[in-house]
Amino acid sequence: MIRGEVLLVDDDPLIRQSTEQWLTMSGFAVTCCSTAHEALSHLSMEFGGILVSDVMMPDIDGLELMAQAQARIPNLPVILITGHGDVDMAIKAVRDGAYDFIEKPFVPERLAEAVHRACEKRQLMLENVRLQQNLATQSGLDTRLIGISPSLQKLRSDLLKCAELDTNVIIYGETGTGKELVAQCLHEFSKRQKKPFVALNCGAIPESLIESELFGHESGAFTGATAKRIGKFEYADGGTLLLDEIESMPHHLQIKLLRTLQEGVIERLGSNQQIPVDLRIVAASKADLSIDDNFRQDLFYRLNVSTLYLPPLRERTEDIPLLFEHYARLAATQHSREPRRISGQDVRTIQQYRWPGNVRELKNIAVRYALDGEQSAAQLLYPQQGELTHERFVDTSLPLAVQVANFESAVIQHALMTHQGNIKAVMDMLDLPRRTLNQKMAKYDLNRSDFLSDAERETQSD
Structure with missing residues (x-):
């Protein structure tokens, strides 16, 4: 081979x-x-x-x-x-x-x-x-779920199969991995694509209002209900309803949701009239619902017909540069800026970072990187005066030698950023002789010029 x-x-x-x-x-x-x-x-x-x-x-x-x-x-x-x-x-x-x-x-x-x-x-x-x-010439799923890692390729394949089946789906993933985007793709590649896609975050709505949000209400159903209101179930009829953070749904509403799934009907608050609804339910959760004591298992079994898993960004590092460049280029275009070239050092920095906020965090950093034009990825990711923590830059699933190398590189980057490329100060901070520091900088492709202050850069260019 x-x-x-x-x-x-x-x-x-x-x-x-x-x-x-x-x-x-x-x-x-x-x-x-x-x-x-x-x-x-x-x-x-x-x-x-x-x-x-x-x-x-x-x-x-x-x-x-x-x-x-x-x-x-x-x-x-x-x-x-x-x-x-x-x-x-x-x-x-x-x-x-x-x-x-x-x-x-x-x-x-x-x-x-x-x-x-x-x-x-x-x-x-x-x-x-x-x-x-391909992204420039296609309009398919590759343009929505960007990445080349095996896990993302499997996700795209599984998603297309789920879209064809038209079953209820549970999407698992950490915060910021893109669960709502995946739900939208499920809808857009399904036979329901011409009907509404409706998203509701169960954890963002007060418990006193969520029932009305889901099922709607009649005029006078409760204090403040001055007019009839259509709920999310009715509004999504024929289409797809995303229930994000479903693990936070109150217990009594889990019972009503189960009945709706079983019978295909709802009742607005303040009404006895049953209204038929035909829709696909997509539930999204950070927690494993099969072992969540606060989530009804009969509802779990009703929802768990198909399952999609969204890998965290730290588990698909080969996708990070592509995603970063995509969002940076998009931000530059939207603000009529010239796209900023991502340096090799910045690529190494973003691949070593753990991305606890996943794609959502990466998108925010990429936008700032594109619009600022001056700060390096290290300057955007490292806390300005904070501590460099092992957990933010090392993946414990990797071999020890790789973890040590990644963290050593991150420590030296942090020192270079803190002292704005002043090699003498970095040597003192890390207690390293000049030759050793030079060798390690060469080993990790770290360039002093990437960390200079704006004033020193201008002095050197002159």
């Missing part, structure tokens, strides 16, 4: 041959070139791999090759290899867009690991481009 495509450039035939053999044995498809000119002839937008190049080469060196390659293919992952490098060159290379920087003599496994990660990044970028192109 091919793990990725690699364009390898080195003017030393022995090193080129041995590196090609090792990468091939590691599962990569390798194309070798002895000069930068030869390598450039292989690079076009159709190229689906990454570039691995020696730095010290005649005519065009690796740094210039990287610049020309990324001019042809924006954000192309480039790994640079040199026996003449130093920390300053490594940091400059990373700042200029290198994915990784490896010094000779290198451990072959270290190179293979870096190549594997770069190929994964390249494939994700290509998939994002493909999906964006």
Whole structure:
């Protein structure tokens, strides 16, 4: 199984041959070139791999090759290899867009690991481009539920099946995952799409009013009922009624809802007349209704014909850059702004963040990112004077090594932001020597320039 495509450039035939053999044995498809000119002839937008190049080469060196390659293919992952490098060159290379920087003599496994990660990044970028192109040309479910992760692809597939069945549905998901959007999609892809879609948040309406909201009332049914009012059930007749946060519905209303589902009729408050209703009920909940002691199990069984699960954002990190760019671009367009390019550092920041508010939180940050134009993603996500907590930046479901790396990267980012890129202050804060800090910044692709104050940026540009 091919793990990725690699364009390898080195003017030393022995090193080129041995590196090609090792990468091939590691599962990569390798194309070798002895000069930068030869390598450039292989690079076009159709190229689906990454570039691995020696730095010290005649005519065009690796740094210039990287610049020309990324001019042809924006954000192309480039790994640079040199026996003449130093920390300053490594940091400059990373700042200029290198994915990784490896010094000779290198451990072959270290190179293979870096190549594997770069190929994964390249494939994700290509998939994002493909999906964006689809979004521009399609008007289907992909344009509403955006993402390429397996969990979201399964959600879209399950949703279409549920839409065809026309059964009652329970949607489970954390706050901000998009339960109402999924319910709207269920309605729009069902045979009820031409009838009303009505949403009611059971937790946002006082208990004294929710019964009237659902069932309606006759004039004089209670104090203040000066006129007849149609309830949500009648208004949604023929269509879809979303009952969000259904776990907060009062117990006596659960009984009335069960009767409505069983008999297909309602009675307005203050009336004995039975009114038939034909609608699909979609219930949304943060809690597992099957084990909720406050939720009637007979009502649960009546609703639980079909079930959809919305994964939290932290479990589909490959969707985060695509969603962020979508909402940022949308905000820029709505406010007649030029879309802001999302830097590689910002992409890493948003993928490391835990997103406790899920897509709703991401959308808000993306809008601020698009309209502010100055603040980085780290500045928007980190509390201005608050603490950097492990829980907000580490997914405990990941292997320990990955958790440690993610948190270490977040700590260094936080220090850089706190001291606005002042390396001496960061060294003092983290108690790290300069060389160690430089190596870790290179490892996590952290650029000092991303954290400078506006005044210092202007000074440097002058």
